[in-house]
Amino acid sequence: MRWIGVLGLLGMLLTGPLGVAQSAPQATVVMDASGDGNHRLRGPRGVVTDDAGNVYVVGLMSHNAFRIAPDGTVTQLIDAEGDGKGNALRSPRSLAVDREGNVFVAGERSDTVFRVTPGGKITLMLGPEGDGQGAPVDHPSNVAVDSAGNLYVASQVSYTVHKVTPAGEVTTLVNGKRTDVPYQIRRPNGLAIDASGNVFTVGAKTNNALRIAPDGGVIEIASRIGASDGHGLHFPNDAAVDAAGNLYICGNNSANVLRVKPTGEVDQLAPPALEGMALAACSSLDVRPDGTVYFTRLGEYSLWRIAPDGAVDLLLRRDEGWGPSGKIGSPRAVAIDRSGNLFVSGFGSHQVYRLDAEALAASP
Numbered sequence: 181m182r183w184i185g186v187l188g189l190l191g192m193l194l195t196g197p198l199g200v201a202q203s204a205p206q207a208t209v210v211m212d213a214s215g216d217g218n219h220r221l222r223g224p225r226g227v228v229t230d231d232a233g234n235v236y237v238v239g240l241m242s243h244n245a246f247r248i249a250p251d252g253t254v255t256q257l258i259d260a261e262g263d264g265k266g267n268a269l270r271s272p273r274s275l276a277v278d279r280e281g282n283v284f285v286a287g288e289r290s291d292t293v294f295r296v297t298p299g300g301k302i303t304l305m306l307g308p309e310g311d312g313q314g315a316p317v318d319h320p321s322n323v324a325v326d327s328a329g330n331l332y333v334a335s336q337v338s339y340t341v342h343k344v345t346p347a348g349e350v351t352t353l354v355n356g357k358r359t360d361v362p363y364q365i366r367r368p369n370g371l372a373i374d375a376s377g378n379v380f381t382v383g384a385k386t387n388n389a390l391r392i393a394p395d396g397g398v399i400e401i402a403s404r405i406g407a408s409d410g411h412g413l414h415f416p417n418d419a420a421v422d423a424a425g426n427l428y429i430c431g432n433n434s435a436n437v438l439r440v441k442p443t444g445e446v447d448q449l450a451p452p453a454l455e456g457m458a459l460a461a462c463s464s465l466d467v468r469p470d471g472t473v474y475f476t477r478l479g480e481y482s483l484w485r486i487a488p489d490g491a492v493d494l495l496l497r498r499d500e501g502w503g504p505s506g507k508i509g510s511p512r513a514v515a516i517d518r519s520g521n522l523f524v525s526g527f528g529s530h531q532v533y534r535l536d537a538e539a540l541a542a543s544p
C-alpha cells in the first residue's frame with residue numbers, strides 16, 4: 181500500500197452552449213497508473229463509493245480492483261488470480277459494494293463474479309454456468325447489490341440478469357434468448373435498483389429498458405422511441421435511479437440522457453446537439469438523491485451536470501484542466517459519494533479524479 185499524493189488541477193470552463201460559466205470546479209487526481217505502488221492500474225472502468233467514504237475502482241486492462249481510503253491509501257483487493265482456486269478474474273468492468281463493506285467484482289472475459297470481504301476473503305459468487313439450468317453467465321458487464329445484500333449480474337452475450345442471494349442461491353430474472361416472454365432484451369448493459377427493490381436494466385442492442393419487480397415480474401418501460409417528443413434511445417449503456425424512483429438512461433449512440441418517471445412518462449434531459457454543436461456518446465451517469473445528474477461523454481471527453489430544474493452545465497472537458505497532461509482519456513464511469521463528492525474514471529489516461537462537493541456547489 182502507499183499514499184497517492186493528490187494533484188490540484190484547476191480547469192477553465194468555456195462559454196457553454198446552454199449558458200455562460202465563469203469557472204470550473206477543481207479536479208484532483210486520487211489515483212493514477214501506479215496503482216498501490218506494487219500493482220498497476222490500467223484502464224479504470226467501473227467506480228463506486230461506500231458510506232465510509234471509500235472509493236472502489238476496477239482496472240479492466242490490469243485485471244484487478246482497488247480501494248481508495250478517505251486518507252488516500254490505495255489497496256489492491258483482487259487481481260487476475262481471482263480466488264486463487266482456479267477461478268480467474270479477467271477484464272473486470274463493473275463492481276458494487278454492500279452495506280457490510282463486501283465488494284463484488286465482475287470479470288467480463290472470465291465470466292466470473294467474486295465477493296471480497298472487508299477482511300480480504302475472496303469467494304466466487306457466480307461462474308460461467310449461471311443458474312446451472314441453461315442460463316449461463318457470458319461477459320458480465322454490470323453488477324449491483326440491494327439493501328438486503330442480494331447481488332444482481334447483467335451479462336451482455338447471454339442476455340441474462342441473474343440474482344444471487346447472500347446464501348448463494350442463483351435465480352435467472354431475465355433471459356433475453358427466450359421467446360416465450362413478453363419482452364426482449366439483448367446485451368443488457370447497466371443495472372440500477374430503487375428504494376422499493378425494483379431492478380432496472382437497459383438493452384444496448386434492443387434499445388430499451390426493463391423493470392424487474394421484487395416479485396419477478398418484468399415489463400418494458402422505455403423503447404427505441406424514447407421520449408414522446410421524438411428523441412430516441414439508441415445503444416443505452418448506463419442507468420441510475422434517484423430517491424423519487426425516476427430512472428435515468430445514458431444513450432451512447434443517441435448521445436442523450438432520458439428520464440423515465442414512475443408514472444411511465446419519458447422525457448429527454450440532455451440532447452445530442454446544442455446550438456449546432458454535435459455531442460457524442462453519453463458514456464456513464466450517476467444521480468444525487470435530489471435528482472442532480474452527472475454524466476460523461478466520450479466524444480468530447482467531458483463531464484456535464486443536469487440540475488433538478490433541468491439546466492444543463494458543461495463542467496469540464498479534456499482540453500480544460502483534466503489530468504497532469506491536461507487531458508483525460510475516455511471517461512467511462514462516474515460515481516457520487518454521500519458527501520456529494522464526484523469521482524470520474526479516465527479509461528485512457530489510467531486515472532481516477534475527484535471533484536469536491538463544495539467546488540461543485542459553487543460552480544455555475
